Amino acid sequence: MRVLSFFSFFVLISMLIVTTWASLHESVVVGAQKVFSEPWAVATLFDAYFGFFFFIAWVFYKEVQWGARVTWAIFILLFGNIAMAIYTLYAIWKLKKIVLTKNKTNTSESGGVKDLLSLKHEN
Numbered sequence: 001m002r003v004l005s006f007f008s009f010f011v012l013i014s015m016l017i018v019t020t021w022a023s024l025h026e027s028v029v030v031g032a033q034k035v036f037s038e039p040w041a042v043a044t045l046f047d048a049y050f051g052f053f054f055f056i057a058w059v060f061y062k063e064v065q066w067g068a069r070v071t072w073a074i075f076i077l078l079f080g081n082i083a084m085a086i087y088t089l090y091a092i093w094k095l096k097k098i099v100l101t102k103n104k105t106n107t108s109e110s111g112g113v114k115d116l117l118s119l120k121h122e123n
Contacts, residue, residue: 005092012085019082052076055084062091064120 022031035041056073063069075083 001092001095005089008085008088008092011081012089015080015082015085048080049077052080052084055087059087062120 035045056076059072059076060069063072072083072087076087
């Protein structure tokens with residue numbers, strides 16, 4: 001879990017830095033006009049957004065409340081990997097909280113990647 005936490009934090013910080021750098025050089029509108037004129041840039045955007053939809057499907061599986069599902073989906077579609085890194089850190093935090101609670105009641109939970117992928121967020 002530490003490796004995944006570190007990687008998620010690294011992605012989050014890296015994306016915030018590169019997004020800030022790009023924003024200081026030109027507006028999103030100007031950048032979008034350039035991107036949409038390049039076929040490979042459009043193909044890359046399709047690839048990225050299909051990846052976002054796969055991640056959103058996992059979020060819809062993990063989250064049991066519709067409000068959380070929709071909020072995370074919008075956040076991911078608007079902010080991409082920044083939101084995905086935040087969600088992954090959130091999921092790890094929730095898993096640690098679940099494992100600590102279960103360990104206090106003497107049930108065995110590993111708190112590993114399998115649990116991260118499969119345990120649903122009840123609250």
